[in-house]
Amino acid sequence: MINQRLQDQIGFIVEIDRLKRIFRQNVVIGTTEQENDAEHSWHMAVMAIILSEYSSVELNILKVLKMILVHDLVEIHAGDTFCYDEEGYRDKDEREQKSADRLFNLLPNDQASEIMSLWHEFEDMATPEAKFAASIDRLQPLLLNYNTNGHTWRKPGIMSDKVLKRNSVLEEPVPILWDLAQKIITDSIEKGYLKK
C-alpha cells in the first residue's frame, strides 16, 4: 500500500499533465503549432536562470523558479485568458481562484498552501521575485512574436501602444530588459510585424 500523502501527490502530478493541453495565442517558432502553458512555463524558467543577473534587486531565484513553474496551473480549469481580451479579464480572478482551490487541494495541506501562496504572490506582483517573474512572463511571448513575424500581433485591434504598455512591467525590476523590449517593439513596427 502507498500512503495517502504520496497518493495525493501523485494524483496532483498526473492531473497537471493537462497543462500541456492549455494553448496560448502565440506559436512555437518555425511552426504553426500554438504554444501550450507547459512549454511556456519551461521556457520562462530557463530564461529566469539566464537573465536573473539583470534584476535591479537581489532575488531568491529558487522562489522565482517555483513561482514560474506553477504560475499557469490555474489555467487547467480556468483556461488561458488572452492578455488583450478585456471581456475575458472581467471574471478572470474569480475563475482562477476556483480553479486554484480545486487543483491545489489535491495536494496534502502543507503543499497546497505553499503552491497557493506562490500563485497569489505571483498574481499580486508586489515582491521582487513576483515582479521579476512577471517581467519574464512578458518578455517570453515578446521574443516568440518577434521571431514569428509578429504572429499574435496580427490579430484585430492589437497596436504597439498596448504591447508597450503590457511590457512596461519590466521597467522597474529589470531596466536593461525594458530597454530591450522597447527596441524589439520599435523594430517590429519597422518590420511590419506590429501596427503603430
Place this chain on the structure above:
Amino acid sequence: MINQRLQDQIGFIVEIDRLKRIFRQNVVIGTTEQENDAEHSWHMAVMAIILSEYSSVELNILKVLKMILVHDLVEIHAGDTFCYDEEGYRDKDEREQKSADRLFNLLPNDQASEIMSLWHEFEDMATPEAKFAASIDRLQPLLLNYNTNGHTWRKPGIMSDKVLKRNSVLEEPVPILWDLAQKIITDSIEKGYLKK
C-alpha cells in the same frame, strides 16, 4: 544598441525554443500527441518540488531544478534516443557532446560552463542532486505510460524486466518512490499494459 552579452543570451533563449519540437516516445495523457522535451522538463521540475521530501539525503533543490530544466537541451541537435534503443545508445554520448558544445556556447562563457557542468553532472549520475533528477526522469514517463494504458510499452520487445531495470535507479536516492514504481509495474502487468 544591446550589449553583446545580452545579445548572446537572447540568441540562446530563442534557439532553445526548438526543445518544444523534440518529441518523445510517450503521449500526453488523454491525447494521441507525443509529449515533447519542453513539456517533459516542466513536468519533471514540478515533480521534483513536490517529491523532494522523499530524498534519502539532503538536496540542493535549486541545483536539482536547474539540472532538470536543462537536462534535455542537447537533444535539440542530437535528437531523443529512445531509452530501450540499444543501437541508438552506441553513439549517444558523442552526438550529445557535440550538440552541447554547439548549443551551450551560444551563451557567454561563464553561463556556458555552468550549463555544461550541470548537464555533465546529470549525465554522470554521481551526486545526490543528479541521482534524484535521474529518478524523476524515470518516474515521469512511468506515470504517463501507466495513465495511457501502457502506450510506449506496447512497442515490440519491451518487457517488464527492462522497465523494472530502468527504474531501479530510484532505489537508493528515493526508496519510497522505488516501492511506488515497482507497484505501478506489477499493476501494469496485471492490467495488460506491460508484458511480463
